[in-house]
Amino acid sequence: MSHSALDDAFNIFDLRDKAKSRLPKWLFEFVDRGTEDEVALRNNRSAFEHIKLKTHILNDVSKRTQHVTLFDKQHDMPIAIAPTGSAGMMWYQGELELARAAKAAGIPFSLSTGSITSMEKIASDVGGTLWFQLYMWADRNLSLQLVNRAKAAGYEGLIVTVDGVVAGNREYNQRNGFSVPFSYNQRNSIDVMTHPRWLLGVLARYLLTTGMPKRENYPEELKQKITSGWKNQAAVRNDSLSWDDLKALRAVWPGKLMVKGILNARDAVMAADHGADGVIVSNHGGRNLDSTPAPIDVLPRVVDAVGNRTTVIVDSGFRRGSDVVKALALGAKMVLIGRGTLYGTAVAGQAGAARAIDIYREEIDRVMALIGCTSVADLGAKYLNSSGDSISVNS
Numbered sequence: 001m002s003h004s005a006l007d008d009a010f011n012i013f014d015l016r017d018k019a020k021s022r023l024p025k026w027l028f029e030f031v032d033r034g035t036e037d038e039v040a041l042r043n044n045r046s047a048f049e050h051i052k053l054k055t056h057i058l059n060d061v062s063k064r065t066q067h068v069t070l071f072d073k074q075h076d077m078p079i080a081i082a083p084t085g086s087a088g089m090m091w092y093q094g095e096l097e098l099a100r101a102a103k104a105a106g107i108p109f110s111l112s113t114g115s116i117t118s119m120e121k122i123a124s125d126v127g128g129t130l131w132f133q134l135y136m137w138a139d140r141n142l143s144l145q146l147v148n149r150a151k152a153a154g155y156e157g158l159i160v161t162v163d164g165v166v167a168g169n170r171e172y173n174q175r176n177g178f179s180v181p182f183s184y185n186q187r188n189s190i191d192v193m194t195h196p197r198w199l200l201g202v203l204a205r206y207l208l209t210t211g212m213p214k215r216e217n218y219p220e221e222l223k224q225k226i227t228s229g230w231k232n233q234a235a236v237r238n239d240s241l242s243w244d245d246l247k248a249l250r251a252v253w254p255g256k257l258m259v260k261g262i263l264n265a266r267d268a269v270m271a272a273d274h275g276a277d278g279v280i281v282s283n284h285g286g287r288n289l290d291s292t293p294a295p296i297d298v299l300p301r302v303v304d305a306v307g308n309r310t311t312v313i314v315d316s317g318f319r320r321g322s323d324v325v326k327a328l329a330l331g332a333k334m335v336l337i338g339r340g341t342l343y344g345t346a347v348a349g350q351a352g353a354a355r356a357i358d359i360y361r362e363e364i365d366r367v368m369a370l371i372g373c374t375s376v377a378d379l380g381a382k383y384l385n386s387s388g389d390s391i392s393v394n395s
């Protein structure tokens with residue numbers, strides 16, 4: 001699908017620039033930035049620069065495939081959409097648009113607890129491979145209601161996010177006047193007025209149709225407009241979460257269970273011991289604890305510890321196809337994309353998200369050809385420069 005705003009978006013950074021010009025500053029920064037001094041945010045990117053690939057020349061790579069099997073199911077690419085809870089603010093009904101782009105590309109889509117489209121609507125209007133991301137609440141019963149709804153709606157995977165037991169320290173949100181509860185002040189009102197494409201194309205359309213967006217997955221007692229404060233602050237805290245909660249979830253969730261926010265081998269082993277089918281190595285895109293290592297750097301240790309019995313997935317900072325190839329060579333089975341596809345959604349809804357996915361696909365494909373690999377399923381240590389040189393001839 002041709003879309004003029006996308007014609008000159010050659011990479012994810014171009015999409016980011018375009019998203020920046022369309023979105024009010026408070027919203028763009030909420031999506032784009034990290035926490036505190038943004039060390040983790042920068043390090044997530046720079047860590048990729050230290051990993052080099054090994055080329056295998058003069059291999060016939062004229063037929064290349066990105067198909068991968070994850071949890072016994074085939075997907076067309078080794079990426080999936082990360083749960084972000086804000087695609088709906090990037091574009092009118094942006095979560096539906098992003099989910100449609102994921103389905104069309106044959107990749108999984110994860111819906112966040114805090115999304116503004118209900119899990120049932122995503123399932124009925126779009127479908128595809130769907131995973132539901134759960135933030136466990138202090139009131140476990142309310143969380144179990146969500147789990148049961150996800151089960152009834154046909155979600156195949158449950159992602160339990162464990163790295164946000166309290167909110168990350170994001171000072172720019174406060175400076176921008178973006179907080180919960182949201183309050184209009186002169187600065188953020190001018191910000192919205194000076195971004196008319198977002199004001200008219202997103203906010204006004206919501207106000208004229210369904211009203212101010214709400215967190216539609218929340219049970220009635222917690223549901224609220226995204227601009228209002230928490231009705232029941234204590235109920236949505238989750239700093240009392242423990243391994244027993246994971247065990248309890250395992251007992252009620254029949255589908256694939258993934259634990260998101262693992263950053264070391266010990267926690268990965270614990271997650272596997274408690275019945276997780278997958279671990280997601282992630283520092284939440286550098287948004288929560290600033291003093292975290294880059295997930296790509298700890299990935300090999302996690303793969304060593306649990307790779308033979310659990311599916312290892314990774315995210316945080318993936319902006320290039322080569323980043324994805326490196327993670328797969330290090331033993332990850334799939335990569336989640338957060339901001340990359342949010343930028344695309346902000347630029348052109350489904351078409352923009354599809355463009356972002358195309359960019360990853362084209363870049364992965366090119367890197368595969370250049371390193372002499374025909375199938376992403378074959379990626380492994382032999383494509384890493386650090387793996388040392390063997391003089392025995394092999395393919």
Ligand SMILES: Cc1cc2nc3c(=O)[nH]c(=O)nc-3n(C[C@H](O)[C@H](O)[C@H](O)COP(=O)(O)O)c2cc1C
Pocket residue numbers: 030031032082083084085086112113114133161260282283284285286287315316317318336337338339340
């Ligand atoms: C705007 C935004 C909102 C997010 N919301 C959630 C969320 O609700 N639940 C969750 O588990 N992770 C959330 N994340 C983290 C992503 O799932 C993912 O870990 C992260 O974006 C990966 O890094 P990347 O953005 O560099 O790809 C969010 C990330 C962003 C950028």
